[in-house]
Each structure stands twice: as C-alpha cells, then as structure tokens.
Amino acid sequence: MVGWLTCCLGRVHSDLADATPLTQPADKLSSWRRVGSAPVFQDCSPEVIRQQDLKTLDWKWQQRRTALTFLVICFSAFLGLKILFSIVVVIFLSHMFSKPKVATGDNAMHGNMMDRVDATKQRFPFDVDGREPLRRLGDDGDPRDCWSEPPGSLFFLRGKSYMDDRIKMQASGPFCTLVRVSFFAHSTRKITHMARIPFIKRFLDSYPNQQFIIYVRHLAVDGQNVHGFGIYARTCAPGVCPQVDKLWDRFFAKGKSPEETTEIQDFRRKRFKYICNVSKAPAGIGCFMDSIGGTRPVILGNTIGADFFEGPNYVEVAMDAGNNHLGKVITNSVASYFESMVIDEMVLLEGQKEDELPEQPLFSLRFNFCDLRRVMRAFPEGALDTLE
Numbered sequence: 001m002v003g004w005l006t007c008c009l010g011r012v013h014s015d016l017a018d019a020t021p022l023t024q025p026a027d028k029l030s031s032w033r034r035v036g037s038a039p040v041f042q043d044c045s046p047e048v049i050r051q052q053d054l055k056t057l058d059w060k061w062q063q064r065r066t067a068l069t070f071l072v073i074c075f076s077a078f079l080g081l082k083i084l085f086s087i088v089v090v091i092f093l094s095h096m097f098s099k100p101k102v103a104t105g106d107n108a109m110h111g112n113m114m115d116r117v118d119a120t121k122q123r124f125p126f127d128v129d130g131r132e133p134l135r136r137l138g139d140d141g142d143p144r145d146c147w148s149e150p151p152g153s154l155f156f157l158r159g160k161s162y163m164d165d166r167i168k169m170q171a172s173g174p175f176c177t178l179v180r181v182s183f184f185a186h187s188t189r190k191i192t193h194m195a196r197i198p199f200i201k202r203f204l205d206s207y208p209n210q211q212f213i214i215y216v217r218h219l220a221v222d223g224q225n226v227h228g229f230g231i232y233a234r235t236c237a238p239g240v241c242p243q244v245d246k247l248w249d250r251f252f253a254k255g256k257s258p259e260e261t262t263e264i265q266d267f268r269r270k271r272f273k274y275i276c277n278v279s280k281a282p283a284g285i286g287c288f289m290d291s292i293g294g295t296r297p298v299i300l301g302n303t304i305g306a307d308f309f310e311g312p313n314y315v316e317v318a319m320d321a322g323n324n325h326l327g328k329v330i331t332n333s334v335a336s337y338f339e340s341m342v343i344d345e346m347v348l349l350e351g352q353k354e355d356e357l358p359e360q361p362l363f364s365l366r367f368n369f370c371d372l373r374r375v376m377r378a379f380p381e382g383a384l385d386t387l388e
Contacts, residue, residue: 150344157359176232269301339371
C-alpha cells in the first residue's frame with residue numbers, strides 16, 4: 001500500500017538499467033514477453049502485446065490531458081474569459097480529485113491466483129485474535145480495504161538473454177504464496193523483529209519443515225508506529241525453476257560463522273529487489289508519479305535500506321519508511337489518497353548472471369482501495385508482554 005512511497009524515497013538510487021521501454025518493433029514483440037502464471041515460456045502475439053501497450057499509452061494520455069486542461073485554464077484566465085475559466089476549473093478539479101470507479105470485472109482476473117491463495121490458507125491456517133479490518137478480496141461484496149495477488153503480466157522482469165539484449169518479459173507466477181497480511185499499530189513501541197511475537201512464533205513453530213518469508217514495513221502514521229506484516233509460504237516445488245532455487249538457497253542460507261553470516265547478509269541486501277505498479281490512482285497522483293520518472297525496480301539495500309532477520313524456517317525482511325523526517329511527512333501527507341488507489345507490489349531476487357535468469361517473483365501483493373488509517377488494528381492483548 002505504500003509501495004510507491006518506497007520507490008519515491010529510493011528514486012535517486014533506482015535501477016536505471018531496468019528501464020526497458022514497452023514499445024518495440026512488431027516483429028520482435030512475440031519473443032520478448034513472458035505470459036501466464038506457469039513458469040513456462042510461450043509466444044505472445046503482436047496484437048496481445050499492442051493491447052498491453054495501449055493500456056500504458058492510455059495512462060500517459062490521461063496525464064497529458066490533465067496538463068492540457070491546466071494550460072487551457074491559464075490561457076482562459078489570461079484572456080479574461082471568466083465563464084469559460086469557471087467551467088474549466090470545475091472540470092479540472094473534478095478530474096483531478098475524483099475517486100476511481102471500482103471495476104468489478106477486474107476481480108475475475110484473480111480467480112486462479114486466489115484459488116492458490118485459498119489452498120495455501122487452508123494448508124497453513126493463521127488466525128489472530130481480534131477483528132481483522134484488512135480483508136481478502138472476494139470475502140464479501142465490498143472491494144475496498146482488501147488484498148489480493150496481482151496478475152504477473154503487469155510486471156516485466158529480466159528474460160533469459162537479458163545480459164545480452166537487455167530485454168524483459170512478463171513475469172510468471174510467484175515462488176511463494178501469501179498466507180496473511182495485517183497492519184498492526186502501537187502508540188509507542190516499534191517491533192524490529194516481528195517473528196519474536198508469540199502468536200507469530202507459534203505459527204512458525206507449527207510448520208518446522210516449511211520455508212517462509214516475512215515482509216515487514218514500518219510506517220509512522222498520525223504519531224503511531226505501524227507494522228505492515230505479511231507472511232508468505234514457499235509453494236513452488238524444488239526443480240521447477242532451478243535458476244530461482246539457486247538464488248533462494250543463498251538467500252535462505254544460515255551462516256555457520258560470522259564471516260558466512262556477513263556474506264549472506266550482503267547477498268540479501270544486494271539482490272532483494274522491489275517493484276511497485278500503481279494500477280489505479282487519481283490523476284493528480286499519476287502526474288506526480290510521472291514527474292519523478294514513474295516506478296522502477298529498486299534494490300532496497302541500496303535505497304532506504306532493509307534489515308534481515310532469520311530463524312530455522314524463515315527469513316524476515318524489515319523495511320522502515322518512517323525512520324527519517326521526510327518519510328514521515330510524505331506518509332502522513334498521502335495516506336488519505338490510498339483509499340483511491342490500487343497498488344501492486346512484486347518482490348524478487350535479482351538475476352545478475354545468465355544461469356540466474358529468467359527472473360521470477362518471490363511474491364506479489366495488491367492493495368485494493370485501502371484506507372491506511374482504516375485497516376490499522378491493535379496488537380492482540382498481551383501479545384507484546386513477553387518481548388524485551
């Protein structure tokens with residue numbers, strides 16, 4: 001939900017090499033995209049690719065239309081056309097600050113992915129005491145304040161021959177599946193290692209042979225310390241994607257000496273890549289994102305930083321967007337806009353060698369019109385009593 005904020009704060013250090021243009025000659029389109037959720041390549045016809053590019057061009061056109069409207073306002077004011085000026089101002093303001101309509105048809109795109117999420121949820125039940133305001137998309141008829149998994153086709157990752165031709169392809173299905181996501185708030189305490197909390201520790205201890213990633217983002221909202229917590233279970237069988245297995249083994253390794261531990265931590269910081277895509281947003285937010293160059297992949301260790309904690313069957317990644325004054329100001333300023341946005345996130349381990357490609361997402365997450373202040377919840381009573 002604050003993924004695009006992460007990209008903004010780390011914009012100066014963004015991975016410029018990943019800025020592959022979407023527009024390519026028609027005769028090359030069928031061989032440079034990856035489609036579907038299965039880790040298998042297949043050709044994508046030029047017409048399908050054109051439709052994808054038209055969506056991007058339509059987004060650009062909306063931004064240019066907003067800028068053109070602004071110029072008309074200035075021109076009308078200069079000529080003293082008060083009536084025209086008033087009409088254009090009304091249209092401009094309604095266009096800039098109107099909330100996007102909820103497209104119920106989009107929910108059908110998540111059918112297969114949510115079936116996988118349902119299966120994972122049944123396999124790893126994880127209930128927390130108290131009411132959960134952040135719901136799974138489809139649990140009821142209200143599409144707001146919900147989460148789901150976005151289609152992989154919305155993201156473009158390094159292809160098998162990227163080191164030679166710098167070509168990206170559509171992402172496949174994620175390596176891990178979401179088990180649970182929540183936003184816990186506390187007025188004074190900031191928990192730096194969430195896996196130590198008793199109800200999370202009990203869950204992890206219940207599945208000693210399963211591997212998990214815990215992704216935590218720390219925010220400062222209205223004077224409270226907010227802990228965005230998501231836990232993902234590995235659901236891709238060994239051998240299906242051997243290039244990812246190789247990276248995963250290094251990422252999940254446990255150091256047997258201080259030197260090995262340092263080497264593993266360096267690998268995690270240099271390879272943990274974050275990508276954000278703002279699928280829907282008010283025009284004003286879209287213009288702001290375009291003005292800073294849009295959203296590009298970032299290595300968290302090179303930008304706002306990330307801390308890594310580990311246990312027998314998990315690796316916890318903690319990202320702090322509220323550890324500086326700028327992060328706090330931006331978060332509080334834009335929090336009210338989140339309920340008008342659909343934000344897609346994807347995390348992967350960057351492939352830097354031919355035998356580490358093509359890239360595949362570790363996990364993905366979509367926040368569907370979530371009000372950050374509304375989805376925050378308190379920690380269960382007594383949950384933090386045993387922590388130092």
